[in-house]
Amino acid sequence: MNALQKAKASIQHLTDLLYSTSTARTVFQAKRLPPLPAPRATTAYIAGKGMVQVRDADTGRVLGFRQTHKEAAWLQQALENGTHPHATA
Known part of the structure; x- marks a missing residue:
């Protein structure tokens, strides 16, 4: 097998x-789930020392965690307004 045949085989393999x-x-793009809609309302639950969960009020799905109630309130507002990067309208 000469160099040209090896090169041709390598190019075919790469193709x-x-x-x-x-x-x-x-296939991966077809399997991706559509983005979730922005929550209508959210609630904050104190889940332990230094952990506040932000949940969707309708489904109970956890949307995020924050260390303080103030940060959780900011997250709630951003999610409900649709200004959070992961929220979709």
């Missing part, structure tokens, strides 16, 4: 890898 990567990316 196959790129195709496989593209296919995997497409």
Whole structure:
């Protein structure tokens, strides 16, 4: 096998890898869940010393943790207004 045949085989192998990567990316994008809507209302629960949970009032799903009640209130306001980076309207 000469150098040209080895190069051709290497290029074919790389082409196959790129195709496989593209296919995997497409499948992954199809499986991604849609973003969750911004909560209508949130509540803060003291979950221990230095831990306040922010929960969705309707579902009870935990949306975040903060160390103080003041920081939790800021998070609640940002989530309800849709200004938090992870909140979607």
